[in-house]
Amino acid sequence: MKLLELLGYFNYWVFAIVLTVGLYAVISKANLIKKLIGLSIFQSAVFLMYITMDKVEGGTAPIIQAGVEDQVFSNPLPQVLILTAIVVGVSTLALGLAMVVRIKESYGTIEENEILDAD
Amino acid sequence: MIFIFAVFLLSLLVITAIAIVRTNNLFSAVMLTSIFSLLMAANFFILDAADVALTEAAIGAGVTTVIFLCALALTADRAKPNKERRKVAYGAVGILASLMIYATFDKPPLGDPDAPVHQHVAPWYIEKTPEYMDFPNIVTAVLSSFRGYDTLGEVFVVFAACIGVLFILGVPVPGNAKPAPMQQKKGLHHHLIPQVVGRLIIPFIVLFGLYTQFHGEYGPGGGFQAGAIIATGIILYALLEGESKALQAVPRRVLMGMVIGGALLFGGVGVICMLMGGNFLDYSVLAADPVWGRQLGIIIIEAGVGMTVCGALLSIFHAFASRERAS
Amino acid sequence: MIDLVIDVLSWILLILGGSCVLIGGVGGLRLPNFYTRIHASSLTDTMGNILIFLGLMLQAGFTLATLKLFAVMLFLLLTGPTATYALANAALLSGIKPDTGSTNDDNTEESPK
Numbered sequence: 001m002k003l004l005e006l007l008g009y010f011n012y013w014v015f016a017i018v019l020t021v022g023l024y025a026v027i028s029k030a031n032l033i034k035k036l037i038g039l040s041i042f043q044s045a046v047f048l049m050y051i052t053m054d055k056v057e058g059g060t061a062p063i064i065q066a067g068v069e070d071q072v073f074s075n076p077l078p079q080v081l082i083l084t085a086i087v088v089g090v091s092t093l094a095l096g097l098a099m100v101v102r103i104k105e106s107y108g109t110i111e112e113n114e115i116l117d118a119d
Numbered sequence: 120m121i122f123i124f125a126v127f128l129l130s131l132l133v134i135t136a137i138a139i140v141r142t143n144n145l146f147s148a149v150m151l152t153s154i155f156s157l158l159m160a161a162n163f164f165i166l167d168a169a170d171v172a173l174t175e176a177a178i179g180a181g182v183t184t185v186i187f188l189c190a191l192a193l194t195a196d197r198a199k200p201n202k203e204r205r206k207v208a209y210g211a212v213g214i215l216a217s218l219m220i221y222a223t224f225d226k227p228p229l230g231d232p233d234a235p236v237h238q239h240v241a242p243w244y245i246e247k248t249p250e251y252m253d254f255p256n257i258v259t260a261v262l263s264s265f266r267g268y269d270t271l272g273e274v275f276v277v278f279a280a281c282i283g284v285l286f287i288l289g290v291p292v293p294g295n296a297k298p299a300p301m302q303q304k305k306g307l308h309h310h311l312i313p314q315v316v317g318r319l320i321i322p323f324i325v326l327f328g329l330y331t332q333f334h335g336e337y338g339p340g341g342g343f344q345a346g347a348i349i350a351t352g353i354i355l356y357a358l359l360e361g362e363s364k365a366l367q368a369v370p371r372r373v374l375m376g377m378v379i380g381g382a383l384l385f386g387g388v389g390v391i392c393m394l395m396g397g398n399f400l401d402y403s404v405l406a407a408d409p410v411w412g413r414q415l416g417i418i419i420i421e422a423g424v425g426m427t428v429c430g431a432l433l434s435i436f437h438a439f440a441s442r443e444r445a446s
Numbered sequence: 447m448i449d450l451v452i453d454v455l456s457w458i459l460l461i462l463g464g465s466c467v468l469i470g471g472v473g474g475l476r477l478p479n480f481y482t483r484i485h486a487s488s489l490t491d492t493m494g495n496i497l498i499f500l501g502l503m504l505q506a507g508f509t510l511a512t513l514k515l516f517a518v519m520l521f522l523l524l525t526g527p528t529a530t531y532a533l534a535n536a537a538l539l540s541g542i543k544p545d546t547g548s549t550n551d552d553n554t555e556e557s558p559k
Contacts, residue, residue, distance in 0.1 A: 007126065008228030011166075014129040016219035018136045020212045025140045028208035031198035033145055033190065037152055040183070041136050044159055047175075048132075051168045056237060057230035061169040062257040063338065064249060072232075074167035075241045076257040080266060083258070084273040086174045087343050087428055090183050091280035094435040097190040098287040101442065104194040105293050111199050310535065316528045320521065 011052040019045035030112040032100045036093060043089050047082045054078040125165045132158045146188075146196045153184040169339035170258045173331070177347035182432050185354055189439035252417070253410050254336040262341060263417045263424075267400040270420075271385055274427050278382045281431035288438040317359040324352035332425050336414070342421040346428025354436055362440045369433065377430030384423035388416055456504035463497030470494060480537055481544050484530055491526025495519060 022045060025038025054075040062076040100110055107115050135158060139151045156179025163172040227234035248260045262270055325348075332345030357365035389400040396404055402416025403409035466489055473486025499519035506512045538544075 005228060007122065008230070009223050009226070010126055010129060011229055012223035012226055013220055014133055016216055016223065017133050019219070020216040021133075021136045021140055023215065024208050024212045027211065028204050029140075029198065030201045031145070033187075033194060034140075034148065034198050037139060037148055037187075040152065041139065041155070044155065044179075047171075048159065048162065051163050051166045051171060052229060053234070053236050054168060055166045055230050056232050059167055059230075061167045061339070062245065063169070064255040064257065066255070073245050073257065075237050076244055076261050077241045077266075078236070079168045079171050079258050080262045081269070082168070083171050083174050083262065083341075083343055084270060086171070086178050087347065088273050088276050088280075090178050090186070091277045091284075091431060091435070093183065094186050094439075095280045095283045095287070097186060098284045098438070101190055101193045101439070102287055110194050111201075113201065310532075312531050313528055316524050320524060323521075 011048065015045050015049040015052065018048065032103065032110045032112060033097070035112075036096050036100065039096070040089065040093055043085075047085065050078040050082050121165060125162065128158055128162050128165070132162065143198045143200050144196070145191055145198055149184060149187040149191065152187065153180050156180040156183065170256075170341065170344065173339050173344045174347060177344060177351055178432075181351040182347060182354065182436070185358075186435060186439060189436065193439065193442060193444055251410065252336075252413050254414065256336055256338065256340075258339075259335050259341050259417065259421070263420050264400075264402060264413060267389075267420070270424065271389065271400065274382055274385055274424055277427055277431045278378055281378055281434050284435050284438050288442055292443050314359055317355060321352050321356050324355065325349055328352060332421065333418075335421055336417065342424025342426075343428055346425040346430075347432065349425075349429045350432035350436070353433055357436070357440065362437065366437065366441075371434070371437065374430045374434045374437070377426040378434060381423040381425070381427030381430065384426070385420050388419050388423070392416070452504050456501040459497050459501035459504065463494045463499075463501060466490065466494035466497060479545055480542050481534065484533055484537075488527065488530045491522065491530060495522050495526065 019042055022038045022040075022042030025041065026035050029035055029038065054077070056072055056074045059072040059074040062073040062079070064073075065071065103115065104110050107118050109115060109118075132155065135151055135155045139148050139155065142148050142151070156175055159179065160172045160176040163175055244261050244265055245257055248254075248257045252260045252264065254260070328345045328348035331340030331348060332342065335341035335345070353365060353369060356368065388402070388405075392401050392404055393399050400416075400420075402413040404412060405416050406412035470487050470490035473489070474483050477483045477486055496519065499515055499522075503512045503515050506515060
């Protein structure tokens, strides 16, 4: 049973590792597109944490089935927050990519150190 | 059993994330991001979040990949390796990871029904949905009615991001003094197999999108998912037949109308609610029977959400795809 | 009795399908060059797909779920081979030559990563 209890935290560990992997890409990579990819990994890790919190033991997706008594549902609230956050995430990511495209057109490069040198 | 599968998928997720960060080939990094999103969607599904899984699969694996590829075509497909800040980054990231893993032991374990997150408003939402809305999907009820303000805000963020992308990419390309006449982008015209298969399945993709739109109260679905699925269908059409053909089918004016009209529809329903004597976004006053009024309001605002999301994603795609590469 | 037969049959189909997917995966890792690898992985799209979905349909019985599974199977059967075709075509366009194994003695371009 001890092992299973530990595995209950596995999702959170994955969240922590994926989050830091994304953060690593944001701070250490000089390529702007690589930074944005890292940012979207970071964001996905946060989504994973929220959705992990919504799970209830023995629960089902929060859709009421007619004629079934005493159903246990997972928590709908984190799902709603993340559902909208995914769509907002892709639009803001596109905004970032649009800026990168314009930077490329103005500076001729998307490597951060080369842009700083050009300034 | 499903638990072991989840552990397997989560391990794959970590491996994919590390592979994405390690590669210097941006093209393969983007492809791996697509795989990452698909794995994430499978995990969401295992964790009972059917609506979120649908959204992540349509947006993360579909639309995001295409937008990334368009951006790569305009910039570069390889990153230059650099080793400057690697040591500092490893240190910072290592400390942060160990701190966060240490902190997770204070969290309630997976599936604990007594966790604080399940004690606050969620039970009330689950209890009141059948009484107030009389339809089965609690996620849709929370999204569009109980927390309608949040959703309105998110729709306006999508709207603003779309306008921002159009502003940033709407200016002419520097270096090309005169904008070149819109050249006919070929698409995959000479490839018979993808074209035939595409023609066969695009109607079904759009039909499925409409189904998720209008069936969102009864099963997993709703405006956000439907908008994304319909947008993927039309983006697939653009990839197969060429971007200008897709613009002929759904012109820019229509897209802008969808983006603005959807956001206005959502806000307008709220104002109508106020004019009819209720609170902002309190749909119960829309009809004589409060339950029917709420259902009507939810159908209208979900349509608004779907229009805005679909229009915004397509406008963003066209903004990237129609831009010439600076010489 | 009939339930047991259907159950056993569906498990046989599922295990066969699973083996096909496994063979596809091993082939994708072990085969020498690009075109043989996608040939192996296309086994997953076709044989593995059909067998696993038939097994699942037997498990589901005559319900709406069977119809949905059938629709998903058709969708995957259409898209999987198309994706493989597009992949092979893109590889050919980007300059990876198929190794015909016949008369070319200067076989310098083999096994591109």
